[in-house]
Amino acid sequence: xxxxxxxxxxxxxxxxxxxxxxxxxxxxxxxxxxxxxxxxxxxxxxxxxxxxxxxxxxxxxxxxxxxxxxxxxxxxxxxxxxxxxxxxxxxxxxxxxxxxxxxxxxxxxxxxxxxxxxxxxxxxxxxxxxxxxxxxxxxxxxxxxxxxxxxxxxxxxxxxxxxxxxxxxxxxxxxxxxxxxxxxxxxxxxxxxxxxxxxxxxxxxxxxxxxxxxxxxxxxxxxxxxxxxxxxxxxxxxxxxxxxxxxxxxxxxxxxxx
Amino acid sequence: xxxxxxxxxxxxxxxxxxxxxxxxxxxxxxxxxxxxxxxxxxxxxxxxxxxxxxxxxxxxxxxxxxxxxxxxxxxxxxxxxxxxxxxxxxxxxxxxxxxxxxxxxxxxxxxxxxxxxxxxxxxxxxxxxxxxxxxxxxxxxxxxxxxxxxxxxxxxxxxxxxxxxxxxxxxxxxxxxxxxxxxxxxxxxxxxxxxxxxxxxxxxxxxxxxxxxxxxxxxxxxxxxxxxxxxxxxxxxxxxxxxxxxxxxxxxxxxxxx
DNA sequence: CATGTTTTGTGATTTTTCTAACATTTTTTT
DNA sequence: AAAAAAATGTTAGAAAAATCACAAAACATG
Numbered sequence: 001x002x003x004x005x006x007x008x009x010x011x012x013x014x015x016x017x018x019x020x021x022x023x024x025x026x027x028x029x030x031x032x033x034x035x036x037x038x039x040x041x042x043x044x045x046x047x048x049x050x051x052x053x054x055x056x057x058x059x060x061x062x063x064x065x066x067x068x069x070x071x072x073x074x075x076x077x078x079x080x081x082x083x084x085x086x087x088x089x090x091x092x093x094x095x096x097x098x099x100x101x102x103x104x105x106x107x108x109x110x111x112x113x114x115x116x117x118x119x120x121x122x123x124x125x126x127x128x129x130x131x132x133x134x135x136x137x138x139x140x141x142x143x144x145x146x147x148x149x150x151x152x153x154x155x156x157x158x159x160x161x162x163x164x165x166x167x168x169x170x171x172x173x174x175x176x177x178x179x180x181x182x183x184x185x186x187x188x189x190x191x192x193x194x195x196x197x198x199x200x201x202x203x204x205x206x207x208x209x210x211x212x213x214x215x216x217x218x219x220x221x222x223x224x225x226x227x228x229x230x231x232x233x234x235x236x237x238x239x240x241x242x243x244x245x246x247x248x249x250x251x252x253x254x255x256x257x258x
Numbered sequence: 259x260x261x262x263x264x265x266x267x268x269x270x271x272x273x274x275x276x277x278x279x280x281x282x283x284x285x286x287x288x289x290x291x292x293x294x295x296x297x298x299x300x301x302x303x304x305x306x307x308x309x310x311x312x313x314x315x316x317x318x319x320x321x322x323x324x325x326x327x328x329x330x331x332x333x334x335x336x337x338x339x340x341x342x343x344x345x346x347x348x349x350x351x352x353x354x355x356x357x358x359x360x361x362x363x364x365x366x367x368x369x370x371x372x373x374x375x376x377x378x379x380x381x382x383x384x385x386x387x388x389x390x391x392x393x394x395x396x397x398x399x400x401x402x403x404x405x406x407x408x409x410x411x412x413x414x415x416x417x418x419x420x421x422x423x424x425x426x427x428x429x430x431x432x433x434x435x436x437x438x439x440x441x442x443x444x445x446x447x448x449x450x451x452x453x454x455x456x457x458x459x460x461x462x463x464x465x466x467x468x469x470x471x472x473x474x475x476x477x478x479x480x481x482x483x484x485x486x487x488x489x490x491x492x493x494x495x496x497x498x499x500x501x502x503x504x505x506x507x508x509x510x511x512x513x514x515x516x
Numbered sequence: 517c518a519t520g521t522t523t524t525g526t527g528a529t530t531t532t533t534c535t536a537a538c539a540t541t542t543t544t545t546t
Numbered sequence: 547a548a549a550a551a552a553a554t555g556t557t558a559g560a561a562a563a564a565t566c567a568c569a570a571a572a573c574a575t576g
Contacts, residue, residue: 004523007340010369014362020323021310024563034525039564046392052279053311053533054563057321126391126400133384133405142384142412144402144420147391154400162402262553282533292555297534311563312533 005041008033012049012056021055080210080234085109087232088172088208094118099163099171099198100128102153102191105208106174107131113138122166124194125153141166148190155190163197171202173228175209177216180225185218195222206230230254263299266291270307270314279313338468338492343367345490346430346466352376357421357429357456358386360411360449363466364432365389371396380424382452383411399424406448413448421455429460431486433467435474438483443476453480464488488512 008031015022015030028035042049042056050059085108092098095118100106102125110131113119117137123129124143132140143163145156173195177185184207186195199205199222207228214233225231231253266289273280273288286293300307300314308317315322343366350356353376358364360383368389371377375395381387382401390398401421403414431453435443442465444453457463457480465486472491483489489511 006369006372007366010366011340014365020320022324036526036565037524040524048392051311051564052313052322055311055322055324124402126387129384129405130388133407133410136407140405142400142402142405144382144400144412147387147398147400149391149394152391154402294556295554298554309534 005044008038008041009045009049012038013058016049016056016058021052021057024051024054024056027056081105082108084208084210084232084234085112088206089113091170091204091206091230092116092119096120096169097122097167099123099168099173099202100132101125101172101174101195101198102128102151103174105210106172109172109208110135122163122168122198124155124159125151127152143194146190148188151188151191153191155193159194160197163194163201166201168198168201168203170204170206171198172206172208173199173223175207175213175218175222177218178207178209178213178225178231179215179217182217183221183224184227185216185221187218187220189220192220192222199223199227204229206232208232210234225253228253233257263302266296266299267303267307270296271316274307274314274316274319279310279315282309282312282314285314339363340366342466342468342490342492343370346464347371349428349462349464349488350374350377354378354427355380355425357381357426357431357460358390359383359430359432359453359456360386360409361432363468364430367430367466368393380421380426380456382413382417383409385410401452404448406446409446409449411449411452413451417452418455421452421459424459426456426459426461428462428464429456430464430466431457431481433465433471433476433480435476436465436467436471436483436489437473437475440475441479441482442485443474443479445476445478447478450478450480457481457485462487464490466490468492483511486511491515 011031012022012027022030024035024038027038031038038056039051042051047059049056081104085106088106088109089112092113094116097120100109100121100123102123104127107127110121110128113121113132114135114137119137120139120141121128121132122141122143123132124145126147129140129142132138143154143156143159145154145159147154173184175184176187179185186192205228207230209231211234233255234257269289270280270285280288282293282296285296289296296314297309300309305317307314308322310322339362343364346364346367347370350371352374355378358367358379358381360381362385365385368379368386371379371390372393372395377395378397378399379386379390380399380401381390382403384405387398387400390396401412401414401417403412403417405412431442433442434445437443444450463486465488467489469492491513492515
């Protein structure tokens with residue numbers, strides 16, 4: 001990609017941020033180049049803007065649900081996550097202060113918040129923040145710091161203190177691995193502090209993972225299973241289920257299947 | 259519209275709720291009918307679902323709302339801002355730690371950062387952060403807090419302390435009003451603390467405003483003109499220019515015209 | 517300033533989407 | 547059960563969009 005091309009894309013991106021589409025011809029006119037050049041720009045770009053039937057739309061704006069075809073979404077566990085989040089949303093009440101963890105698992109939860117009008121969301125994830133910022137009735141508190149690309153989230157030394165100062169009601173936590181003996185873990189160490197602080201601060205802790213995470217151990221352990229009040233999981237393959245129910249009664253965790 | 263048709267539409271609507279698109283062929287397969295039937299269903303419906311380039315989308319999906327030419331008006335401003343930012347970018351060197359202010363003025367500056375690979379950007383604006391996060395070679399530090407929709411930025415009590423702790427090289431500041439006697443001002447009071455802290459911390463302060471801001475006073479004053487080393491402005495209408503040059507020599511500020 | 521490279525434009529070609537007409541099937545009515 | 551009506555499928559052609567190939571222009575470089 002070249003400099004001028006990047007500038008045109010930025011120009012178009014600015015036009016499309018906040019939603020909407022523009023037709024190829026319109027985009028070409030706007031940038032003062034031919035339609036073919038716009039096509040080439042978009043094709044060579046990182047995929048932030050895509051074509052849909054001769055129109056340009058923002059694709060990766062987390063503010064919106066993905067544009068991809070539904071069968072692709074099916075493949076990427078999109079529907080599974082949607083179901084999980086639907087279950088999770090049932091715990092939310094008007095006036096709550098929610099902690100929402102980073103990752104893609106809890107993204108569908110954000111779009112379910114639009115029906116409330118007195119929520120506060122605390123997060124340290126950029127994608128979550130961008131999505132929440134678009135909701136009119138939801139207050140957003142972003143815990144800043146140094147950005148980590150790997151998890152689209154921020155990390156800082158005093159994040160735990162910042163979380164302590166907030167009155168968090170319910171914490172929705174995601175994880176990359178959940179094991180009854182070895183606890184709940186994630187990939188990145190900078191996520192440990194905010195997760196722990198949120199779990200400690202929250203009245204109710206809800207762990208949301210899809211079933212591929214069960215029995216898996218990742219490098220950064222941040223809690224034991226007993227730290228959570230509810231585990232929301234999708235039990236398509238119910239084989240491991242019975243053993244998990246045993247663990248559940250042992251740790252008093254409540255398992256919900258989406 | 260007929261009963262079976264309504265049922266198919268309901269089914270498709272369910273698949274599309276929460277955004278996303280579904281291709282005509284996919285929809286036909288999903289409902290077990292021909293593509294033509296889906297077309298007829300959609301055509302005869304109330305308009306909740308619409309076609310866009312062979313794909314079905316919910317009509318109320320803001321992502322697909324046609325954004326008619328936000329042209330000239332916003333477009334011309336955009337190019338002005340682009341010029342301003344091009345001037346501003348000339349001050350940036352490899353290895354710098356930049357403070358980038360909120361607003362739309364400095365957005366084009368972000369896309370100009372992609373040619374560097376050892377920059378650090380400090381900001382308290384969500385739109386700036388989102389844009390910087392996409393750049394591979396740039397470290398991002400976001401100053402978090404409570405989100406303010408009006409300026410797409412965050413505010414918190416300890417932001418000034420957080421800025422003090424950072425080694426900021428160059429501060430790029432935007433403003434809603436610049437007046438030689440009454441100083442530099444913005445609309446929102448929560449912007450004052452970070453702007454002041456950044457100005458105090460930075461080695462070099464660069465004020466970037468378009469000429470419509472000259473001679474304007476806004477509610478929240480955050481600095482005098484003498485606090486800045488450089489003022490970058492577009493001098494299309496050069497009328498006020500001579501008087502500004504006088505102020506410039508008085509305050510030792512360097513005026514650049516884009 | 518000539519040279520080679522990159523970027524952009526143009527027109528031809530292929531693919532996809534849209535529309536319309538008519539055939540076929542299903543449902544309803546008599 | 548036959549006829550009529552409604553719904554759906556099939557095909558063909560028009561329109562739009564996507565791709566390709568090459569020419570022209572802009573840019574960089576020695």
